[in-house]
Amino acid sequence: MALSVLGVAAVLFRKRPGRAKVETSPGILARLSYQALFLDLFYQKTVVPFSVQVGKATNWLDSRAWDGLVHLLSKGQVVGAQLVQFADRYLVDGLVNGVAKLAKRVGHWLSTPRSGQIQTYLIRALAVTVLVLAILILW
Amino acid sequence: MEDKLLSYLIFIPLIAAALVVFLPSKQAQFARWVALVATSLNLWLGAGLYFLFQGAEDTDGLALFEKQAWFTLDLGGLGQWSADYFVGVDGISITMVLLSVLIMWVGVIASWKVQTKTRGYFALYLLLTSSVLGSFLALDLLLFYLFFEFMLLPMYFLIGIWGGKRREYASIKFFLYTLVGSLFILAVIIGLYASTYHPEATGEYVGVERTTDDALSYARSVQEDVETGMIAQDQLVRKLDLTQLPDPRNTLVDSVLSITNHAHWLGWSLRGLAFLLLLIGFGIKLPMVPLHTWLPDAHVEASTPISVVLAGVLLKIGGYGLLRIAYPIFPDAAVSFSTWVAGFGVLSIVYGAYTALAQTDLKKLIAYSSVSHMGFVLLGIAALNTEGVSGAIYQMFSHGFISPLLFLLAGVLYDRTHNRNIADYRGLGQVMPKYTAVIGVAFFASLGLPGFSGFIAELFVLIGAFSSEFVPTWMPFVALLGIVLGAGYYLWTLQRMFFGPLQLRQSSWRESLTDLTPREYLLTLPLVIAALLFGLFPQWVLNLTNGGVSRLIEGVTNNQALLQLLENL
Amino acid sequence: MREVTITDRLSSISEQLPYLLPEGLVAITLLAVVLANVILKGKDHRVYGWITLVGLLIAIGYLCFFSLTPPSSTLFFGLIQWDQHSQYVKVIALLGTILTTLWSLSASNEKFRSKGEYYVLVLGLLLGAMFLGASSHLLMVYLALETLSLSGYLATHLKEDKRSAESSMKYLLFGAVSSGVLLYSLSWVYGVTGTLNPLSPTFWSQLNGLPLLAQIVLGLGVTFAIAFKISAAPAHLWAPDVYETAPLPLVAFFSVVPKIAAATLLLRLGLVVSPETAPGLNSYWGTLWPAIIVATLLVGNLAALLQGKAMRLMTYSSIAHSGFLLLAALAAPWASVDAFRIYGLVYLIMNFAAFGLIQQLHQHTGTDRISQWKGWGQQLPYPAILLLVVMIALVGLPPTAGFIAKLITLSAVFDVYSHTESVWMAWAGGIGLFSTVVALFYYLKIPYFLFFKKNEIFATNHSRISYREVLVSVLTLLLLIGFFRSDLMLEALNRLF
Amino acid sequence: MVPTSHVLFLGAALFCLGLAIILTKKNTIVVLMGVELMLNAANLNFIAFARMHESLEGQIMSLFVIVLAAAEAAVGLALVLRVYQYFKTADIDRINSVRE
Known part of the structure; x- marks a missing residue:
């Protein structure tokens, strides 16, 4: 679930055209590092390359593997949403509209006996009566 | 003034409707003024009600009520049928009443520009106002049903005449759907008429002497007489008083809806079935997935003010009905079905959110987000504890501000271009910055950002659901997913429509896309402020509802225990 | 037991006649319309409608305000029952007829409305309905049904055009079969019980002696006849044709008054049928x-x-x-x-x-x-x-x-x-x-x-x-x-x- | 003396015959005759039962039935005549202008 949060956020972020600029203001840290120049050099020689390598690795992991997974997940959500919407339109709503159609069909079938032929009317009426009677007796 | 205040709330719009109808056709443009005056009066009365309510809470929990005999029918074998004109407010209904008066007022302003058949429009609108208030205020089930049904007709015409392209389909669908729901409710009403009686009215009819002034002990003595057979069946007065119906002693022993009736239908006890019917009936109104498909159609086709009223007030009657009718009268069934109710709530939340994610029409997106948000109401009610039920009421209240706001804003865009397709716009922020700001705030309010009222409501519901014994723990977790998805579709929409370089499907829209006008500010800003205020000061609402909610829960638990006792006897 | 002489019977009839005054008034109105028709030599005239209206108003006024209560509820040797149900049907039938008449009198260029026959037939229908609602004897049921039906067949053709002639003929054939079935099953009921009066004690005890199947078959005629009059399925098939071709005020009449009378007959039968009296019929x-x-x-x-x-x-x-x-x-x-x-x-x-x-x-x-x-x-x-x-x-x-x-x-x-x-x-x-x-x-x-x-x-x-x-x-x-x-x-x- | 059952058999036969005629014959007047047969079958039964029960009720009933059958026949024939004027035929299948 948390992944999907990330995913949605990531999708949004990636698609957002104007990315927010991160401004780094020269604060105390900057001044300190300015003073401790040798340390800086030391770090540059030792830690930084390693960190950069690790960073590159995590970056790759982040942008390809994790993000890919997250993108996949969020795209999955959208596809899922389309599916749910499809079900909503054709299954849930279709059922309701289907009932209405069925009622009309039955109504049509019930009012067609109006052929205008009295003998047919009589035969139908008597036949149904006899049928109901038979059912009643066999009940 | 005070004792008739509730009636004024119902009848002022009714009288105004009559006035509008009889306006001469040359003065048709005054219809909107009549409507404005009537709803403003109502708004003012609502404010008065708010202050009165804070002072007074009666022993029954009714701060204000009015009761007048309506009719009594002597139906021979069916006994005496009676109904009262009984209206009142308590903690459950006060927020809904206040919400209604405000939203109906907003609706009038939003419909200021209606030009065609003005008189008919405002007359129907005022009828709708009256029946909405009536259904929130009614404490007699038959009276409630009258208002509940009567809401359908004005709404049918308001959607069907002043709506969009497929308005006829949408209005008929709305009508048929809600009618099916109300027929379910009617079936239960018939069952209740057959199985319950009103002790006080029965006592008065038979002539049981009043020994004390205490209504409760009088009722008890009548109940004893009925139990011992001193009062015959055909002398019982049957009246569906919503303050009396919850008492299990008022249900006749071995009647259809008595707890000792062990008849079953498809494996459900008849009480369970009755509860289920009510759940479906109100669930359609709420709407509860899978009974919701009328809602998107109705919203998309309805004009903006009607969408506002529909989302702001009408949906709440579903949740309100569950709290007022289904849960108190059938506490046993409510408890045993609570997990299912919660399940449907969670289903609505997730389903609504997912479907919203896939929408291309802005209004439909908001409509489905309503489905999702009303799911929280179900979840909160099902939790059956103070947090949950308060949260449910809070959610109804908060959604009552936020969704009208969203519909109004969608309407603003539609007014300009007559197009609501999300994909047809891009970078609207460039041309309509103020609009973008307001809609952004509205989206954040709707997705439940802390600081807005929706957050409080959802938080309460989730806390209630987590601590409830009726709701499995996985359900609120799934509901959380709904919130996340909510953030997803709103932010995505924001990003798609408002940010980035300006792109419109038709370049001619460029001129018509002007920013918010003062009238639109007047409509939207109060709602934004309300959403913010109620997010920062939840106690304003909770103070109103607390008493009612705790009484409701107490009543449900007590009566459930009593019913269990009776069943095991 | 003392022999009942013919004079006894006649005197009891003449004693009971006043209780039928509403029906009598309707019959008098009917005759008055016929007479007016003769005097006016069958010319088209509004006066027939006014006569009808006045007669009906007198009848309903009498029924509502002065009606006598007879000493016992059955009159004329058990042929007619005088009770709340019969009163109800009479009032409803009269109301329906008054509305029909008012409607027919209202300005319209349709020809039949100013004809004497029209009102005669309406009054005939009314009489049939009034008696059907009051009949407690199967002979009376048959007579009332036939009065209703015969007037109905003719009234359907009042427009005097091709289509109405056809549908009224078909209506007649359908009705004739239904009354044939009714009569034939009544004859067997009579054969089994020796009486046609459902209120007589032997009626039910004899029916009760029959096997279940026979009881069910015997009830069929009455059932079909009621279903026909009330246009219930499966005997409803005639209704659309007749309603389509009959004069409009009469269609409104057809769709209410005979139906309520026939439903009252069902109610009346329901009052005397109980699980004890005849289990087969109870089904x-x-x-x-x-x-x-x-x-x-x-x-x-x-x-x-x-x-x-x-x-x-x-x-x-x-x-x-x-x-x-x-x-x-x-x-x-x-x-x-x-x-x-x-x-x-x-x-x-x-x-x-x-x-x-x-x-x-x-x-x-x-x-x-x-x-x-x-x-x-x-x-x-x-x-x-x-x-x-x-x-x-x-x-x-x-x-x-x-x-x-x-x-x-x-x-x-x-x-x-x-x-x-x-x-x-x-x-x-x-x-x-x-x-x-x-x-x-x-x-x-x-x-x-x-x-x-x-x-x-x-x-x-x-x-x-x-x-x-x-x-x-x-x-x-x-x-x-x-x-x-x-x-x-x-x-x-x-x-x- | 003829046993009652014989008369009843005759009545039943007449009833069935009448019904069969109504349901199958094409000439309207013949169909009306079928109706008469049905009614008279009932009449026969009434008379036979009246003799069996030694009560007058059945005979009275059959008298009424005869009268009403005559009335019905009169109305029926009049209508058939009318229909014939309009349709120029008595064939029941061809008299068919009122239909869906």
Whole structure:
């Protein structure tokens, strides 16, 4: 679930055209590092390359593997949403509209006996009566 | 003034409707003024009600009520049928009443520009106002049903005449759907008429002497007489008083809806079935997935003010009905079905959110987000504890501000271009910055950002659901997913429509896309402020509802225990 | 036992005659119309209608305010029963006829309205209905049914055109078969019991001695005859043809008065049939009638769904209402007679209002095809709004008396179900409840076209409020009053009887 | 003396015959004759039962039936005549202008 949060956020972020600029203001840290120049050099020689390598690795992991997974997940959500919407339109709503159609069909079938032929009317009426009677007796 | 205040709330719009109808056709443009005056009066009365309510809470929990005999029918074998004109407010209904008066007022302003058949429009609108208030205020089930049904007709015409392209389909669908729901409710009403009686009215009819002034002990003595057979069946007065119906002693022993009736239908006890019917009936109104498909159609086709009223007030009657009718009268069934109710709530939340994610029409997106948000109401009610039920009421209240706001804003865009397709716009922020700001705030309010009222409501519901014994723990977790998805579709929409370089499907829209006008500010800003205020000061609402909610829960638990006792006897 | 002489019989007849004064008044009116017809040499004249109206008003006035109460409830050696049900049918039948007459008298260029025969036949129908509601003897049932039917066959042909001739002939053939079946089964009932009086003690004890099957078969004739008169399925097939071709005021009459009379007959039989008296016949009340009702409701409602013409729609909807009427009559003996009474009265009011309004619109628009009524709501707001209210009443929604009627009827059915636990009864009630949805769909079609659709071309000459408009307004108002003060409606009904 | 059962058999036969005629014959007047047969079958039964029960009720009933059958026949024939004027035929299948 948390992944999907990330995913949605990531999708949004990636698609957002104007990315927010991160401004780094020269604060105390900057001044300190300015003073401790040798340390800086030391770090540059030792830690930084390693960190950069690790960073590159995590970056790759982040942008390809994790993000890919997250993108996949969020795209999955959208596809899922389309599916749910499809079900909503054709299954849930279709059922309701289907009932209405069925009622009309039955109504049509019930009012067609109006052929205008009295003998047919009589035969139908008597036949149904006899049928109901038979059912009643066999009940 | 005070004792008739509730009636004024119902009848002022009714009288105004009559006035509008009889306006001469040359003065048709005054219809909107009549409507404005009537709803403003109502708004003012609502404010008065708010202050009165804070002072007074009666022993029954009714701060204000009015009761007048309506009719009594002597139906021979069916006994005496009676109904009262009984209206009142308590903690459950006060927020809904206040919400209604405000939203109906907003609706009038939003419909200021209606030009065609003005008189008919405002007359129907005022009828709708009256029946909405009536259904929130009614404490007699038959009276409630009258208002509940009567809401359908004005709404049918308001959607069907002043709506969009497929308005006829949408209005008929709305009508048929809600009618099916109300027929379910009617079936239960018939069952209740057959199985319950009103002790006080029965006592008065038979002539049981009043020994004390205490209504409760009088009722008890009548109940004893009925139990011992001193009062015959055909002398019982049957009246569906919503303050009396919850008492299990008022249900006749071995009647259809008595707890000792062990008849079953498809494996459900008849009480369970009755509860289920009510759940479906109100669930359609709420709407509860899978009974919701009328809602998107109705919203998309309805004009903006009607969408506002529909989302702001009408949906709440579903949740309100569950709290007022289904849960108190059938506490046993409510408890045993609570997990299912919660399940449907969670289903609505997730389903609504997912479907919203896939929408291309802005209004439909908001409509489905309503489905999702009303799911929280179900979840909160099902939790059956103070947090949950308060949260449910809070959610109804908060959604009552936020969704009208969203519909109004969608309407603003539609007014300009007559197009609501999300994909047809891009970078609207460039041309309509103020609009973008307001809609952004509205989206954040709707997705439940802390600081807005929706957050409080959802938080309460989730806390209630987590601590409830009726709701499995996985359900609120799934509901959380709904919130996340909510953030997803709103932010995505924001990003798609408002940010980035300006792109419109038709370049001619460029001129018509002007920013918010003062009238639109007047409509939207109060709602934004309300959403913010109620997010920062939840106690304003909770103070109103607390008493009612705790009484409701107490009543449900007590009566459930009593019913269990009776069943095991 | 003393031999009953012919003079004894004659004197008892002459003693009991005053109790039949309402019927007598109707018969006198009938003769007066015939006489006037002779005097005026059969010319077309309004005076026939006025004579009828005056006679009917005297009869109903007498019935409501001066009616004598006879010493015993059965008159004329058990042929006729004098009780609240018979009084009810008489009042309803008279009311229906008065409305028909008023309607016929109202300005119209249709020829038959100023003919003597027309009123003679209407009065004949009325007499048949009055006697049918009061008959407690099977001979009387037959006579009343035939009076109703014969007048009905002829009345169908009052328009004197090709189509009405055809449908009235078919109506006659259908009716003749139904009365043949009725008579043949009555002859066997007589053979088995030795009497045709269901109130005599031997009647039931003899029937009870028969095997179940025989009891069921014997009841068939009466069942078919009632179903025919009330146009219940499966004997409803004649109704659409006849309703389509008969004169309009008479269609409204046909769809109410004979139906209520026939339903009262069912109610009366229900009062004497009980599980103790005849278990075989009891299955009629527990199974067969509810099944007929289910079928009638389904046929009426679903077939109405497809009708494009307002009159045709009303035909099928009145078949659906027959189902409800039967439901109320079936439940009445066990639960509450009031349900039946209220339903009958409300149905009378709303049906006449609906037919009146539909004809009004028909005249203005020149068609009764609903889809041609596009946009007329704007042009004729008053009748259109009245029609909307009446349609709401016919669906059975608040705030109209139709809702109260439906509510009480269904409650009565519910009550019967909870006592007898007849599954068929539950189905009948349930389908009755949910047929409302279907009913809403087709009834709303009319306001739908009137208000939702737009139409540009109008040729209207609607200026002054017509006489018929006043009539339907009063009826519609009654429907609203009947909801808000249903107690007054019931009280009025109870005070009469 | 003829036993009652014989008369009843005759009545039953007449009834069935009448019904069969009504349902199958095409000439309207013949169909009306079928109706008469049905009614007279009932009449026969009434008379036979009246003799069996030694009561007058059945005979009275059959008298009424005869009268009403005559009335019905008169109305029926009049209508058939009318129909014939309009349709120029008595064939029941061809008299068919009122239909869906």
